[in-house]
Amino acid sequence: MKEGEEVDKLFKKRLEEPGNNLAYNEDDWDALEQMMDAGKKRPLIVYWLPIVSGIAAMLLLVLGWYLFKGQTTEVKPGDTIVKAPTEKKINNDTARTDGIKAITGDSLNNVADNKAGVENLQLDSTPLHTPAVAAGRLPGQNNTGTAKLKPGNGIDIPHFNNNVAATSNINNVASANNSSNVNVVKKDTTPPAANNVAVVKVDTVPPGKANMVAQRDTTPPAKLNTEGQNAAQVVASVKPKVKTFGPNRPQFALSVIASGDVTGVNSLSQGKTGSNFGAMFTVSVNKWSFTTGAMYAIKPYATSFANYTTAYQFKTDPTEVTADCRMLDIPLNVGYRVYQKGKNKFALGTGLTSYFMLHENYKYTYSSAYANGPTSYQVPNPKNYLLSTVNLNATFEHQVNSKFSLSVQPYMKLPISAVGYSNVNLHTAGVAVGFNWNINSFTKPK
């Protein structure tokens, strides 16, 4: 027997008889099915993927906007409405009364004593209605006009806020003559030391529509414009998520992610845009994926002082607080792949995020230029907020090749607990774009 043939014989004999060592594995078939499906060209989906992703992102944003927007109250003629007490303190009853009088009178020029703020109101030339009611019953019989406060002339007409509260009952909000036009004018919270009318709440309901009671804040012109801009608040947050190909074994993926989002306090109705970037690590097993990582989040946001919690006693309460927060967003997410065809995947995910505050700065805006108070506050020792936020996301992923994929991920972050020095409930919605590296797919020979 030639040299080496014994070795050949030994190995040939045993290796040709694997016995039961090669039992069928369903996962391998799943992987093959994916390969077969990937081979089929689906150009339509590929071309439409960005559009579909964009639509999904917009839907999420819009849904988020409406879901978490401040509540509004509808008032129908003949309804009796009992309003809850306002969160804000009403410091100036006189001002409120004046305001009511002014609006219920023939002219709005007298709206309150706070001329600084009200003088800039423009009135419609249309007949004046006087259904305005703040604290009491709406008269509403012979009202024949509609008083409108226009924004842009120093009047801030933000959307309805949760302060829509008057401590009064409103009956017969509109008369027969008034048809459905109901204006509710409120006045509230004027900083004691200020010369200005702090807040005048005016609601205008378009004719023919359901009557609504809302509030409008009026502040001095100089401040009002600022507030108007602040109506769009910002925020940011991040989320990651990654997915890998191949179901037959755990797949590992690294992702680089950047995202833009909107953050608001209590709702997204006043949002500011922020940005996030970071890296994520994902383990995928079959249709499930588990993701964690770190995102550096830049979250600016603005909120009214009512939402701001602090032990510090301001001599004069600011009207608004603008925050600049930098934090690490550490998510723990789980995802489930609900669709996969060819190189495209769609997954839904949820999880929890921990915020590690790195930098926290607040700036205060006062209604009066002469207000005496701090202009900003830098939190000296920002805290961490573990598992304080719920993540919801949808991920579209397109496999570029066996190792790399691109993903688009609309997401939302909803608060479980308040975060930050000011204890605010941050809501975030945005879209993340990721570049994913599938580490162990298609391992090359050693």
Next chain:
Amino acid sequence: MGDEELHQLIRGCVKQDRKCQKMLYKAFYGFSMGICLRYANNREEAAEVMNQGFLKVFTHIDRFDLDRPFKAWLGRIMMNVSIDYYRANLKMAYTDDLDKAEHLTDGQLVDRNLNYEDLLRMVQQLPQAYRTVFNLFAVDGYSHEEIAEMLNISTGTSKSNLHKARQKLKLMVLKAEEAANNNSNYNRGMGYNPIVAMVGNDIRNAFYNNGIRR
């Protein structure tokens, strides 16, 4: 699986019927995996290579001639896919120190009590170029000329790689044997050598001869 049943499956696969594809896959899973495992570094890669092979099978199954043996066709595809998968590594030069094995000659290797997993692991530990040539020559029965053509190497390289593969495998077999002996001694909890219980012939065959200490 009878011929008729197999042909029905194949006809279903020609029509891209997913159920037929899966049945065919299951039926030849063990056979295909057995081939790929010999050429691969590990099971995961073998599964990946095997699936690539099946992908080719399902893509080109309309070209298969039903009068010919399917298993041979499938095996050839699995082998080719395996070679292609590692082709980049086949010409890599190795500087393994095989001095230790140089003095080894074939002994009574055939009767070693090594199972499928043991031998598969040894083959998988071989460098890619050695493993491929060894598989093609020793197990699949190709000549050096055929191997040289398939791998685009010279016959000299093929022979050299086969020789080195054999030497390495012999070393591994002997090492495994030693480890098995040590283990059995240890398990008995004493310095008792089981060979003592063997008859003289066995001792010569199993220890002195196979221990390569002559």
